Amino acid sequence: MTVAQQISIGAPIQHSRSLRQRIADNRWVYLFMLPSLVLTLMFTLYPIFASFYYSLFQWSGFTSAPHYIGTLNFSEVIVDKQFYNAFKNSFIFMFCSVPIKLSLALVIAIVLNDRALRLAPIFRTMFFVPVVTTTAIVGIVMTFIMSPFNGPINMIMLDLGVIARPIDFFGDPKLALYSVVGVEIWKWLGIPMIYWLAALQTIPASLYEAAEVDGANWWSKFAYITVPLLKPFAVIIVLITAVGTLNVFALAMTLTGGGPYFASEVMEVYIYRTAFGAANSLTLPRIGYACAAAVYFGLSVMVMATLQLFGARWANKERAGMSAAETTADGE
Amino acid sequence: MSAKRKMTRRDFLKTASMGSLGALLVAQGLPLAAQDAVINIVSSGADITSDPVTFRWIDSGDQKAVFWNAYFAEYMEAHPNVTIQYDALPWNEIAQVVPLGIRNGTAHDVYQRPLSVTLAQAVNEGWVAALDDIIPDFEAWKASFPGGVFVEGITGFNGKTYSFPATSNKRYGTHLLYNVAYLEEAGVDPQAGPMSADDFVATAKKVTENGAGRYFGFIMGGNQVNRWGAIVREFSRMAGAISMSVGNFDVDLSTGEIPYTNPLYLEAIDVLLRLRDDGSVFPGTLSMNAPEARARMPQGAAGMILQGPWNIPIWLRENPDFDFNIAGQPLLDPPTLAPITVGPGGSNEIHVNAAASDETKAIAGDIFHYLGTYEGQVAWATLVGAADPAIFAEAIAAADMQPLERNALLMFNEQVRVGPSQIVRNADTAAVNLELRPVTPNLAETVQGIYTGQIDDAAAALADLAGRADAELDRAIAAAAEKGADVSRDDYVFPNWDPYQDYGEDKYAEL
Incomplete structure (x- = not known):
C-alpha cells in the first residue's frame, strides 16, 4: 500500500471530526506554528493593510492626523511617467535576470551534483558566499570593482584589448540598469543553485543507471530524465526567483540610486523616493502617495504569486504522478 | 592661502588620541589640557539636577560633531551625574528618527528639525518647547546675538522663540x-x-x-x-x-x-x-x-x-x-x-523637545546659553571652523582657525x-x-x-x-x-x- 493510499483511507475518519476536535488533536502543530504566524501577521499582513489604508490619505508621516483624500493618490500615481518608468524597469530587470540566473544556476547545480566532483562542497560554498554577504556592502564594493577609473574589471578588459575606453557601468544610462542586473545575478546565484541541487537530488540514481545500461549519452540522460523530472520543481523555482528579483532595493540604491536620470530606477526605489527621498528637500515626504504606488506594485506581484500558487498545485500533481509511477515500477 | 600648516589644537588632539601624547607634549610644548583651553564649562545659572540623569541630543553631525564630542566630554566631567548621549545622523535619518521618536515618546531632548518640517508645523504639533522659559536670562542672551538671527516667523511665533539657529548660514x-x-x-x-x-x-x-x-x-x-x-x-x-x-x-x-x-x-x-x-x-x-x-x-x-x-x-x-x-x-x-x-535666521536650527523632562530642559538651557556667550562662540569657531560658521563675527576673528578656513569665511562675508x-x-x-x-x-x-x-x-x-x-x-x-x-x-x-x-x-x- 502506498502512502497516498494510506492517507486516502484515513481521510474520511479525519473529516468526520469537528474543526475544534481536529485543532485539539493537532494542537502542538498549531502551537509551533504560532510564532511564525504572529510574525507574519505583524510584518507581512499588517504592512499590506496599513499600506492600503495610508494610500487613502495625504500624510507626510510627521503629523499625528493624516488628511483623508480618498483615491486621489491612486489617480495621481497612474498618470505619473516616473511610475511607469520604474514599473517598466522592474520588469525589464526581472526578465533579464531570471533566465540568466536560473540557467547559470542549473548548469552549476548539475556540475556540483556530479558525485565524481570531490570538491563540490567547496565550490557550492563559494557560489553561496555572495548570498550571505550584506547587500549594501556588495553594492559599495562593486562600485569600486566596476569603476571606470582603475576598477579591476575595466583594467582587465583594457589590458586584454576588449575595450578601447573604460566603461562607466553605473554612470552610463544605457548600461546602468543592466549592470545592476549583472551584480544582482552574481549576488543571488547561490539561491536557485541550492534549489536546483535539492531538486536534482530527488531524481533516483537508478534511472540514470538504467539509461546508461541502455546506452544513453549525457545529453539523452539530461533531455529525457533530468529535464522532465525537474519540470515540476522548475515552475516553483522560476516563480520564487521572479518574485525575489523584484525586490532589489538595497542593490539598486547602493549601486546607482536609480540614476542616472531615472535610468535604473526600479519600483522599490521609486516608492522610497516618493516616501522618504524628499527628506533633503524642503518638501514633505508623501507617505500616502508612495503607499498608493506600492499597492499597484503589490497587486502586480500578487498576480505573480497567484501564478505561483497554481504552479505549485500543478507541480504537486506532477510529483504525485511521479511517485505513483515510481511505486508502480517498484511493485512490478 | 596655501595649506602648509603649523601644529594646531586639532592636530594635537588627533595625534594625542593616537597614543603619542607624552612625546608630543614634550616636543611641541603644548599645555596638557589643550581641549580645556578651548572649552570652559561655566554655569549659566540653570538649575542643574544633582540626581543621575541621561540627556540625549541628535543632530546632523559633520564638523559639528567635533565640537559636541569635545564639549559634551567636558560637560560630563563638570557634571558627573549627567550622562550625555550624542547621536550624529545624516539628514535623511533625522527625517525618520525624530518624527518617529516624537510619536512614540522616545525623542531626544534636543534635536534638529527635519528639513522638510516647518517651524510652524513643529509648533502646531507641540513638538518644540519655547526657549524663553528654558534658557537662563533669556532676553539678555537673545540680545547678545546680532540682528537677523532671531526672526519672527522663522525662529518663533507670537513673541515666543522656539528655534535656535546654532550657526550662521552665510556660506555656499x-x-x-x-x-x-x-x-x-x-x-x-x-x-x-x-x-x-x-x-x-x-x-x-x-x-x-x-x-x-x-x-x-x-x-x-x-x-x-x-x-x-x-x-x-x-x-x-x-x-x-x-x-x-x-x-x-x-x-x-x-x-x-x-x-x-x-x-x-x-x-x-x-x-x-x-x-x-x-x-x-x-x-x-x-x-x-x-x-x-x-x-x-x-x-x-x-x-x-x-x-x-x-x-x-x-x-x-x-x-x-x-x-x-x-x-x-x-x-x-x-x-x-x-x-x-x-x-533669514541662521542654519543648524536646534530645538528642545516639548516632552522632555524639566531636568533635561534645564541642561539644554545651560548648553544653549553657552553658545550665546563670547567664549562659546570662540570655542565653536575654533573647533568647527568654516564648515558651520559661528554667528559672532568677533568670535570668528578671535578663534584659533586655519588660514584657509578664515579665508573661506571672509569670502562668504563678501559673496553671501x-x-x-x-x-x-x-x-x-x-x-x-x-x-x-x-x-x-x-x-x-x-x-x-x-x-x-x-x-x-x-x-x-x-x-x-x-x-x-x-x-x-x-x-x-x-x-x-x-x-x-x-x-x-x-x-x-x-x-x-x-x-x-x-x-x-x-x-x-x-x-
Whole structure:
C-alpha cells in the first residue's frame, strides 16, 4: 500500500471530526506554528493593510492626523511617467535576470551534483558566499570593482584589448540598469543553485543507471530524465526567483540610486523616493502617495504569486504522478 | 592661502588620541589640557539636577560633531551625574528618527528639525518647547546675538522663540577647491582674481592634458543628484539670475516668477557640457557621490571640485600633505558677481523637545546659553571652523582657525547676503510649504539628464520645468487658501529686493 493510499483511507475518519476536535488533536502543530504566524501577521499582513489604508490619505508621516483624500493618490500615481518608468524597469530587470540566473544556476547545480566532483562542497560554498554577504556592502564594493577609473574589471578588459575606453557601468544610462542586473545575478546565484541541487537530488540514481545500461549519452540522460523530472520543481523555482528579483532595493540604491536620470530606477526605489527621498528637500515626504504606488506594485506581484500558487498545485500533481509511477515500477 | 600648516589644537588632539601624547607634549610644548583651553564649562545659572540623569541630543553631525564630542566630554566631567548621549545622523535619518521618536515618546531632548518640517508645523504639533522659559536670562542672551538671527516667523511665533539657529548660514556649497600643484602646472592662479567660466573650462582641459590619464581637470559627485542643481543654480545666481528656494524649486522673489527660462541657466549647463565634451571630467563622476568625489581630490585624481567649506577641515585633518586652496565659484559673466542669497535666521536650527523632562530642559538651557556667550562662540569657531560658521563675527576673528578656513569665511562675508522670505512677510505661507509637492524631475535631475544625453533639448526641458514648478506653486497656494490660509502669489513678490544688500526689517516695512 502506498502512502497516498494510506492517507486516502484515513481521510474520511479525519473529516468526520469537528474543526475544534481536529485543532485539539493537532494542537502542538498549531502551537509551533504560532510564532511564525504572529510574525507574519505583524510584518507581512499588517504592512499590506496599513499600506492600503495610508494610500487613502495625504500624510507626510510627521503629523499625528493624516488628511483623508480618498483615491486621489491612486489617480495621481497612474498618470505619473516616473511610475511607469520604474514599473517598466522592474520588469525589464526581472526578465533579464531570471533566465540568466536560473540557467547559470542549473548548469552549476548539475556540475556540483556530479558525485565524481570531490570538491563540490567547496565550490557550492563559494557560489553561496555572495548570498550571505550584506547587500549594501556588495553594492559599495562593486562600485569600486566596476569603476571606470582603475576598477579591476575595466583594467582587465583594457589590458586584454576588449575595450578601447573604460566603461562607466553605473554612470552610463544605457548600461546602468543592466549592470545592476549583472551584480544582482552574481549576488543571488547561490539561491536557485541550492534549489536546483535539492531538486536534482530527488531524481533516483537508478534511472540514470538504467539509461546508461541502455546506452544513453549525457545529453539523452539530461533531455529525457533530468529535464522532465525537474519540470515540476522548475515552475516553483522560476516563480520564487521572479518574485525575489523584484525586490532589489538595497542593490539598486547602493549601486546607482536609480540614476542616472531615472535610468535604473526600479519600483522599490521609486516608492522610497516618493516616501522618504524628499527628506533633503524642503518638501514633505508623501507617505500616502508612495503607499498608493506600492499597492499597484503589490497587486502586480500578487498576480505573480497567484501564478505561483497554481504552479505549485500543478507541480504537486506532477510529483504525485511521479511517485505513483515510481511505486508502480517498484511493485512490478 | 596655501595649506602648509603649523601644529594646531586639532592636530594635537588627533595625534594625542593616537597614543603619542607624552612625546608630543614634550616636543611641541603644548599645555596638557589643550581641549580645556578651548572649552570652559561655566554655569549659566540653570538649575542643574544633582540626581543621575541621561540627556540625549541628535543632530546632523559633520564638523559639528567635533565640537559636541569635545564639549559634551567636558560637560560630563563638570557634571558627573549627567550622562550625555550624542547621536550624529545624516539628514535623511533625522527625517525618520525624530518624527518617529516624537510619536512614540522616545525623542531626544534636543534635536534638529527635519528639513522638510516647518517651524510652524513643529509648533502646531507641540513638538518644540519655547526657549524663553528654558534658557537662563533669556532676553539678555537673545540680545547678545546680532540682528537677523532671531526672526519672527522663522525662529518663533507670537513673541515666543522656539528655534535656535546654532550657526550662521552665510556660506555656499559650490566654491572652488583646487589642487595647487596641478593648477600651477597648468599655469593658472585662481588667487589672481575671480576665474571666469571660460577660464575654468580651459584650466580643466589643461590639467587633464597634463594628467595624461593619471588625473583630470574636474570631479564631482554626480551620483548625488542635488550637486548638479547646486552648481548650475549658483553659476546662474552669481551671474544675476537671483532666486530663493521654495519647495524643491526656485523662485525669483523680485518678480515671483520661476527663473529657469533665464538664459543664464542654459549658459551654466553649457559649462558642464563643455567640461564633458573636452574629456575633462573624472571618469566615473556619474557613479560616485559627493563624499567619494571629495575623497578622490587628496588622492590626486582631479585638479578642481566645486564643493563647500566642510571639505576644508576634513582634508586638513585627514590629508595633511594635500596642498590645496580655495577660491570663489567661477563666474559666468565676469565681472558680474551677484551675491548668493540665503534665508533669514541662521542654519543648524536646534530645538528642545516639548516632552522632555524639566531636568533635561534645564541642561539644554545651560548648553544653549553657552553658545550665546563670547567664549562659546570662540570655542565653536575654533573647533568647527568654516564648515558651520559661528554667528559672532568677533568670535570668528578671535578663534584659533586655519588660514584657509578664515579665508573661506571672509569670502562668504563678501559673496553671501540675506534674501527675503515670504514666511517672514506672511506667516500663513508656511501653510503653502505643507502643501507643496516635489516637482519631478527637478532642476538637479534635469541637469543630470541633459549631461548624460537623456534629454536632448535643454531649453525645452528647462521651460517645461519652469511650467511645472509654476503650476505646483499655484496649486499649493490654492490648496493652502482653501484650508484657511490667507496667502496669494503676491506674497512671493519683493520688488524692492536688491541682492547686493541684506534684506532686513526696513525692507519688509517698505512693502
